[in-house]
Amino acid sequence: MNLPPLIQTFVLHFGEMGSRWGINRTVGQIYALLFLSPDPLNAEQIVQQLGFSRSNVSMGLKELQAWNLVRLQHLPDDRRDYFTTPGDLWEILRTLAEERKKREVDPTLTMLREVLMQTPSSDAERHAQTRMQDMHDLIELLTRWYDDIHRIEPSRLAQLLSLGAKVQKIFEVKDWLTGGGPERTGRSVPAAPADSGDTTDRRRPPSGS
Amino acid sequence: MNLPPLIQTFVLHFGEMGSRWGINRTVGQIYALLFLSPDPLNAEQIVQQLGFSRSNVSMGLKELQAWNLVRLQHLPDDRRDYFTTPGDLWEILRTLAEERKKREVDPTLTMLREVLMQTPSSDAERHAQTRMQDMHDLIELLTRWYDDIHRIEPSRLAQLLSLGAKVQKIFEVKDWLTGGGPERTGRSVPAAPADSGDTTDRRRPPSGS
DNA sequence: CCGTAATTTCAGAAATTTGTGAAATTATAG
DNA sequence: CTATAATTTCACAAATTTCTGAAATTACGG
Numbered sequence: 001m002n003l004p005p006l007i008q009t010f011v012l013h014f015g016e017m018g019s020r021w022g023i024n025r026t027v028g029q030i031y032a033l034l035f036l037s038p039d040p041l042n043a044e045q046i047v048q049q050l051g052f053s054r055s056n057v058s059m060g061l062k063e064l065q066a067w068n069l070v071r072l073q074h075l076p077d078d079r080r081d082y083f084t085t086p087g088d089l090w091e092i093l094r095t096l097a098e099e100r101k102k103r104e105v106d107p108t109l110t111m112l113r114e115v116l117m118q119t120p121s122s123d124a125e126r127h128a129q130t131r132m133q134d135m136h137d138l139i140e141l142l143t144r145w146y147d148d149i150h151r152i153e154p155s156r157l158a159q160l161l162s163l164g165a166k167v168q169k170i171f172e173v174k175d176w177l178t179g180g181g182p183e184r185t186g187r188s189v190p191a192a193p194a195d196s197g198d199t200t201d202r203r204r205p206p207s208g209s
Numbered sequence: 210m211n212l213p214p215l216i217q218t219f220v221l222h223f224g225e226m227g228s229r230w231g232i233n234r235t236v237g238q239i240y241a242l243l244f245l246s247p248d249p250l251n252a253e254q255i256v257q258q259l260g261f262s263r264s265n266v267s268m269g270l271k272e273l274q275a276w277n278l279v280r281l282q283h284l285p286d287d288r289r290d291y292f293t294t295p296g297d298l299w300e301i302l303r304t305l306a307e308e309r310k311k312r313e314v315d316p317t318l319t320m321l322r323e324v325l326m327q328t329p330s331s332d333a334e335r336h337a338q339t340r341m342q343d344m345h346d347l348i349e350l351l352t353r354w355y356d357d358i359h360r361i362e363p364s365r366l367a368q369l370l371s372l373g374a375k376v377q378k379i380f381e382v383k384d385w386l387t388g389g390g391p392e393r394t395g396r397s398v399p400a401a402p403a404d405s406g407d408t409t410d411r412r413r414p415p416s417g418s
Numbered sequence: 419c420c421g422t423a424a425t426t427t428c429a430g431a432a433a434t435t436t437g438t439g440a441a442a443t444t445a446t447a448g
Numbered sequence: 449c450t451a452t453a454a455t456t457t458c459a460c461a462a463a464t465t466t467c468t469g470a471a472a473t474t475a476c477g478g
Contacts, residue, residue: 006324006334010341013320020231020313024436035344036337043455053438058456079446080454089347104229111222115215125215128245132219135244138298141370148373160376161350164357167369167376233466252425262468267426288476289424 001051007036011050023063026052030060031069031085040073040082068095090154097150105143112136210260216245220259232272235261239269240278240294249282249291277304299363306359314352321345 003011011032018028029050034041043057050057061083064070069092070083086092112132120126152160160167212220220241227237238259243250255266270292273279278301279292295301321341329335361369369376 004331004334004337006327006329007337009320009324010337013317017313017317022229026436036340038333038336055439055456055458056437058454059437062456089343093347104226108222108226111218115218118215120215122213124247125213127247128213128216128219131245134298138302141367145370145373148375152374152377156377158350161354164354165361166357168361168365171365171368235466264426264428264469265467268467271426 027060035085040084042080042082067099236269244294249293251289251291276308
């Protein structure tokens with residue numbers, strides 16, 4: 001391996017981290033290298049810099065493409081394949097989430113649904129099913145949230161995130177406006193917003209920011 | 210392996226899934242079994258049900274304890290160790306997030322900070338550093354958000370999540386209330402938060418712990 | 419203490435995953 | 449079509465991880 005020290009540290013770290021996820025060391029390092037590179041790289045250049053065999057690099061790139069983590073492009077008058085990672089980190093994050101969801105979450109949800117359809121034939125199975133139902137509901141809540149949130153454009157999302165727990169105050173506002181308690185979350189007031197003619201017993205607006 | 214079919218399906222699935230994460234098949238299966246079990250189990254019972262060697266189960270339980278995913282307890286007049294998983298799924302989720310953060314995110318942040326301190330000695334290194342800075346900033350934003358959010362009690366958090374992308378409306382409310390945010394908040398002069406009554410889906414009320 | 423039950427450790431066997439070079443395939447220019 | 453460059457496939461070697469049984473350790477009642 002023949003890299004500037006600063007880059008090498010990063011590449012090695014991602015190699016290690018890669019193996020904690022499903023991804024293997026080689027693939028992690030290839031990705032890290034592409035991520036840091038200002039220009040697209042071809043397989044031969046990666047071989048040069050990381051010292052893996054040509055075939056191993058080929059495999060690694062194939063895997064990264066399967067994960068949609070890497071983009072293939074061509075330079076004029078050069079028929080080798082060049083690879084890059086997206087410049088926008090939010091896009092990378094989204095891809096990562098998308099792919100992991102597809103590979104891990106969705107199959108689990110499917111499995112849970114199938115098993116929950118079956119009729120339990122013992123107390124043990126009955127209990128197991130309630131546990132699985134809980135898990136199913138939680139996962140579904142989280143994925144629905146994700147499906148909803150992941151379309152928000154990055155700068156807005158960043159704003160939202162930096163709000164952190166303060167978003168809770170939205171409930172105070174909502175309660176104040178609707179007169180509903182925090183327990184009742186139902187889509188209970190479909191049409192006209194409650195703030196119009198309602199003169200009875202308003203709450204105080206939330207204090208502090 | 211000698212299990213009711215419905216439980217077996219779940220256990221095997223988690224074995225597979227486990228290996229996609231850092232966790233190995235055995236450990237995944239042990240966890241799944243404990244998760245479904247109505248009562249605490251001791252090592253011998255796990256050996257019975259999963260058919261692993263006693264020592265393998267011992268290792269697996271040790272690993273689960275290291276992850277804080279499993280709780281050790283004792284029954285009266287019985288000196289064997291019994292294990293359970295928490296009944297509250299939110300707690301499990303939190304533990305999982307906590308531990309992964311500790312093992313994966315924090316070391317990465319540390320590494321990035323160290324490397325960002327160094328003085329680049331080439332254009333390549335200079336470019337690499339800006340990439341790393343981007344990554345650092347994104348991770349920090351996400352972890353700050355997590356640190357903030359993870360303390361919210363489950364039922365409230367469930368409410369919040371089921372709001373999904375609608376939380377964006379908070380900016381309208383906030384602008385309206387404060388007449389200016391801490392940061393460059395949407396200057397698109399929102400209408401008064403007239404619609405905020407209808408913010409959530411109609412779902413079952415959040416099931417508290 | 420002693421005896422026994424429970425658990426853990428650990429060296430190495432078994433299984434799985436990763437990495438390689440050689441050969442095959444694909445693509446392209448002439 | 450042929451020659452050559454680029455990439456991929458694949459059988460097997462190397463490395464790593466997982467799993468086991470035997471031995472060691474720990475815990476505890478008597």
